[in-house]
Amino acid sequence: MRKRILLLEDEQAIADTLLYALQSEGFEVRHVALARQALEAFQDNPPDLAILDVGLPDGNGFEVCRTMRRTSELPIVFLTARSEEIDRVLGLELGADDYVVKPFSPREVCARVRAILRRSAAAMSTAPFPVLTTAAEASDGLILDEAAQRFRVGNALLPLTRYEYLLLATLMRRPERIFSRTELMDLVWGDAPHTADRTVDAHVKLLRAKLREHGVKTEVIQTHRHMGYSLRLAG
Template sequence: MLPPRILLLEDEPAIADTLIYALRSEGFEVEHVALARDALSAFARQAPDLAILDVGVPDGNGFDVCRVIRKTSELPLVFLTARGEEIDRVLGLELGADDYVTKPFSPREVCARVKAILRRTGAANGVAGAAPLSTAGACGVLQLDETAQRIRCSGEPLALTRYEYLLLATLLKRPQRIFSRSDLMDLVWGDAPDTSERTVDAHIKLVRAKLRVCGLDAELIQTHRNMGYSFQASAS
């Protein structure tokens, strides 16, 4: 069984060396590049199982690399950045990133997040377990598998980012309950204390779009004016 392959775009040698060591210690194969154009060349040559992209590199930025990759692939992506502004986090997540890590960070934490993303997406051989689908949280053709951290639509896993999965799973587990934006920030973005209500609304929009792609009514997630959101299993 081949080890999961990680593409790392990082131009700071000290950070790159630390991450490479941590990832390889966890059994990952790592290809490291320092320029955006080299990251795109590496992706075109052989798609990895996951990419870790520094936002700021000498010849561009990780957002641009993400935009190009997203034209043809649902490859799991993690952004690394020294920026702390919420607008950068929102932009990265709206572009389709699975996670966003602000420097300075713990290499062990990055490894843990990478493993969790690969378990959820099933992107790497041997990472995703063949766990049975749970019956609790299964609404219609949507099924929540909390062990593998996946949500399936008619048996096929939805391509969800980390926060999209956590958001939809939270709503699925309590159908009909109205969650305020504050509730969702606490339950879904508990590890991102700077998150605002704008982030919640943006992710609701993204999840609805993915429900439409798999043939479901986006209004399964209903908006309750001045109250919040709920999952309505009886919506048609």
Template sequence: MPHILLLEDEPAIADTLLYALRSDGFEVTHVRLAREALAAFAQQPPDLAILDVGVPDGNGFDVCRAIRKSSELPIIFLTARNEEIDRVLGLELGADDYVSKPFSPREVCARVRAILRRSAGRPAATANDHHSPLLQLDEAAQRIRCSGQWLALTRYEYRLLATLLKRPQRIFSRAELMDLVWADAPDTADRTVDAHVKLLRAKLREAGASAELIQTHRNMGYSLQLVA
């Protein structure tokens, strides 16, 4: 039975989500404060966390930052705010999804199931573990090495590949990649993502990658599949 950590301080919303998640077969630990969420995470790491952005003693972003120091736990942000800057910040912190209130409890359950399916085959990793036998990320120098060879990447090619490499096997939609990679170029068309993926694939092959590392998921987006 998958274990969900729910951080939500509004009783009506918490009760609705608890009923929906438990009816859907999930075990749920509910807390109302940020410090309680971190304590619950330390005591019994869940399979996924749903974090309300605004709670009395802090916010879900701070909880996410603390968790990301040691874990790639799947995280969904739950908030009454729907501003672009909040979505961008949540994604930059490594959130897997972002749900704005009001919402459908069934939709939240469906998103939880989808994220758990995607993360089931993802190897456990720490927030600083961004290496594989094929790819190594040097964030300080903003460069990436493939099969021992430093890739000649443009700024946006580096950002795109680094984003995928930090969360291997996670499927990023075009919209998410636009928010994360082209946040400083809001007028860029979403087809730019496809063009940069094509360029990256060519550079990875040229550097010696024997398999197609960047995978296309029809009507969903792109992921990085690390293979030996």
């Protein structure tokens, strides 16, 4: 089955060049020029990888990435004319897998896409699905069941509110990665834009209490001063 690529690029000449290169490599490509079209395409028929331009007439690729990351871990590559380090860092911190600065070689973009898809396929083939675990499971038995959208400690369910579950699941999907409060607000409370960022701290406190109460002795959620939070791997 051919891999599906979603290409968000508003400059037609660049889009045509990439379309030709990607289709020549055997990819099935859906091209859109607006952020809203990209999100509609993402919902209608989720791709295997998304290539997102940053500067768009109706928004930017960073916001599209934030929205996609609320529900999906699909590989994402940014295309942009911005070469400043802060933009590259922001893109990668949002969860992008790669960042290509214009002008670029279409053949290089294809090579990067193939490499990312290979890594993604390898990770999926070795990961237990639909259950994810952390190394803490060996001592504390904390298990994330993605299909049922719940956590277990051993054989017991961990009673969590919706936002507690989303927060812990976000951290657990990328153990050891430090998420800033702003990132967590975007990923967990995206449907509640007027929520204060101190909500993150309050939910972390509640989660730690519930984890201890249900036998998770390890301090699983780590605080990184002036940076954010991460989920700690045991060992």
